[in-house]
Amino acid sequence: MQNFYxxxxxxxxxxxxxxxxxxxxxxxxxxxxxxxxxxxxxxxNGLYDKVIDQLAKNGIRYCELSxxxxxxxxxxxxxGVRICRENxxxxxxxVGGGSTIDCAKIxxxxxxYDGDPWDQVVDNSKITEALPVAAVLTxxxxxxxxxxxxxxxxxxxxxxxxxxxxxxxxxxxxxxxxYTFTVPAxxxxxxxxxxxxxxxxxxxxxxxxxxxxxxxxxxxxxxCIRYAPEAMxxxxxxxxxxxxxxxxxxxxxxxxxxxxxTAWAVHPMEHELSAFYDITHGVGLAIxxxxxxxxxxxxxxxxxxVEYGKNVWGITDGTDEEIARAxxxxxxxxxxxxxxxxxxxxxxxxxxxxxxxxxxxAAGGLxxxxxxLYKDDxxxxxxxxx
Ligand code: NZQ
Ligand code: ZN
Numbered sequence: 134m135q136n137f138y139x140x141x142x143x144x145x146x147x148x149x150x151x152x153x154x155x156x157x158x159x160x161x162x163x164x165x166x167x168x169x170x171x172x173x174x175x176x177x178n179g180l181y182d183k184v185i186d187q188l189a190k191n192g193i194r195y196c197e198l199s200x201x202x203x204x205x206x207x208x209x210x211x212x213g214v215r216i217c218r219e220n221x222x223x224x225x226x227x228v229g230g231g232s233t234i235d236c237a238k239i240x241x242x243x244x245x246y247d248g249d250p251w252d253q254v255v256d257n258s259k260i261t262e263a264l265p266v267a268a269v270l271t272x273x274x275x276x277x278x279x280x281x282x283x284x285x286x287x288x289x290x291x292x293x294x295x296x297x298x299x300x301x302x303x304x305x306x307x308x309x310x311x312y313t314f315t316v317p318a319x320x321x322x323x324x325x326x327x328x329x330x331x332x333x334x335x336x337x338x339x340x341x342x343x344x345x346x347x348x349x350x351x352x353x354x355x356x357c358i359r360y361a362p363e364a365m366x367x368x369x370x371x372x373x374x375x376x377x378x379x380x381x382x383x384x385x386x387x388x389x390x391x392x393x394x395t396a397w398a399v400h401p402m403e404h405e406l407s408a409f410y411d412i413t414h415g416v417g418l419a420i421x422x423x424x425x426x427x428x429x430x431x432x433x434x435x436x437x438x439v440e441y442g443k444n445v446w447g448i449t450d451g452t453d454e455e456i457a458r459a460x461x462x463x464x465x466x467x468x469x470x471x472x473x474x475x476x477x478x479x480x481x482x483x484x485x486x487x488x489x490x491x492x493x494x495a496a497g498g499l500x501x502x503x504x505x506l507y508k509d510d511x512x513x514x515x516x517x518x519x
Contacts, residue, residue, distance in 0.1 A: 134342045134392035141386050143279045144305040147379070149371075151307050152183045155269065156191030158305050162265045163224035165194040167217050169237045171201045171229045175271060178315045184228055184269065196220050198240075201229065204407050204414070205236040207287045210250050213240035217264070224265045227303075230324075231275025231284075231414075234268045238283035238301035241266045254285045254296050263300040269307045272316050273377040274324030274415060276331060276385030278306040286408060291486075293408035295400075308382070310374035318365045322471035323415025325361035325377065329354055330399055330418040331384035337429070337437055337503040340393040350389045351444045356380045358445070361471055394501070399425050401497030402511055405490035410482055419473040420480070423465040424518040429504045430457055437503075477518050487515045 146154045159166060168184065175181040188195050198213045217225070217240060227237035243250030245262035253259045270278040277283070281302040286293040316324070336350035356376050364373040383389065402425070403417035430438055435453050442448040442460030451459065469475055477483075491511035499506040506514075 135340060135394065137391040139387065139391060140299060141279065141302075141388075143303045143386075145279070145308060145382070146305065147308045148375070149309060149311055151309050152180070152187065152269065155184060155307055156187035156193065158307075159188065159193055159224070159226060159267060160191045162267060162304055164192070165220070165222045166224045166226045167198060167213060167222045167237075167240065168195050169198045169201060169213060169225060169227045169229070169233055169240065171199070171203070171233050173199075174315065175228050178312060180228065180269070180271065180312050184226075194222075195226075196222060201233045201236045203230075203232050204286045204293065204411055205232040205284075207251050207254065207285050209236050210239045210243055210285060213237070214243040214250060217244045222264075224267065226267045226269070228269040228271065230270070230272030231277040234266075234270070234275070234277040234303070235283035235285060237266050237268070238263075238277075238281075239285055239296070240264075242298065242301055251285075251287060254283070254294050257296040257298050260296065260298040260300055263298070265304045266301055267305050268303045269312075270378065271312045272320065272324055273313055273374070273381040274327045276328070276381050278303060278308060279382040279386040282385075284404070286411075288408070288411060291408045293404045295404070308378055310371055310378045313374045313378060314369045316368070318368070319472065320413075321361065321364050321368075321377075322473050323413045323419070324381070325357050325471065326415040326419035326422070326468060326473060328377070328381050328384045329357050330415075330422055332357075332389060333422060334397040334400060335384070335390040335393065335395050336441070337434070338393040338395050339503060341436075343392045346389055346391065346393060347440065348444075349383070351441075353380045353384050353389065354445045358467060365471065396498050396501035398429075398499055398502035398506060401494045401499060402490075402514065404497070405494045406477075406482065408493075409486050409490060410480070412480055412482075416473060416480065419468040419471075420475060420477055420518055421514065423461055423468070423475070424514050426461045426464065428510065428514050428517065429502075429506075430461070431504070434504060477515065484516065484519065487512050491515065
């Protein structure tokens with residue numbers, strides 16, 4: 134196990150009714166706040182009214198930025214920075230899914246930066262200060278509620294980049310699974326694929342000595358496999374929603390990756406799909422993951438696929454290679470069982486931009502991944518997924 138620095142500073146209020154803690158928790162951070170949310174789901178399910186009530190009861194001054202897009206745009210970030218500056222707001226409160234929280238994070242850092250916040254998206258060293266960020270999570274997927282990453286798009290340039298920083302980890306997150314009852318089945322499936330992909334990115338590491346982290350990963354994966362179908366069939370299953378929500382945070386908050394070298398591979402590839410085609414992140418991941426697995430399976434990496442097959446899917450019969458291949462097949466079948474597409478062509482993606490997408494993905498650190506991948510490898514994986 135390699136050395137690591139543990140830093141998970143986010144206070145978590147998890148469970149039914151935890152929204153009642155919002156006002157006091159927010160007030161302890163700031164008396165003024167920018168309230169950031171998406172396209173209106175929080176108004177439909179009643180959460181917006183609860184949030185406003187909490188802010189009002191605690192005398193917190195607020196302005197709003199609404200309409201944050203899935204795959205949040207840099208334009209929304211700039212608008213948020215403008216509102217904060219004009220109104221001298223000293224904190225940012227995101228109420229929504231990963232897109233809303235990510236947008237809030239770069240607004241928070243952008244407010245303390247003397248330039249265009251896009252600079253901070255492409256170069257995280259430019260984030261040296263940030264307003265405090267808090268979150269009320271409504272979708273189990275990205276883990277943004279407990280991590281320092283923010284992924285922002287500039288679709289005018291077909292660019293989507295992630296920026297990671299300790300300063301933008303939420304100071305607190307309110308996670309009430311009941312507010313995810315309204316997440317549609319398609320989004321539940323995509324969110325689950327995202328949680329599983331974060332876990333895979335951490336699990337498929339060349340570090341063999343991080344035994345405990347590998348078992349954490351297997352626990353997260355089994356949780357998704359057990360509860361995603363239930364959440365889709367019974368959207369108001371508290372048990373299913375609660376387990377998915379906590380899995381979302383655990384997959385990416387560091388618990389599964391401390392002590393390992395984890396250069397991510399499928400995410401940089403998917404971000405190019407989103408940048409060019411504005412697709413749902415989890416859908417792109419569900420398509421690419423099994424093809425990436427098939428591509429990186431070799432004698433050197435077999436050990437981990439065998440552990441995956443045995444410990445996650447309970448496959449015990451066969452040679453190591455048979456177990457590894459069966460585990461990849463199970464992964465494919467599972468995503469398909471959630472109604473997720475399994476080919477790029479199913480979502481209207483052809484090979485037109487493969488060259489430039491592969492070049493940009495490869496520049497995202499793929500040479501340090503589970504096995505090193507370069508531009509041609511990425512093109513091959515995209516082709517296999519067509
Ligand atoms: O905008 P509203 O109306 O709120 O609707 C949203 C949106 O349409 C809806 N939704 C959210 N909560 C709901 C709900 N609908 C009904 N009931 C609820 N309770 O779901 C749609 C998708 O929301 P979004 O926030 O875009 O989804 P997600 O949480 O999957 O976030 C995706 C974004 O996060 C980035 C992705 O690239 C993508 O841009 N990521 C962020 C990461 C991070 N910060 O660590 C890591 C990830 O790998 C990922 O890249
Ligand atoms: Zn992701």
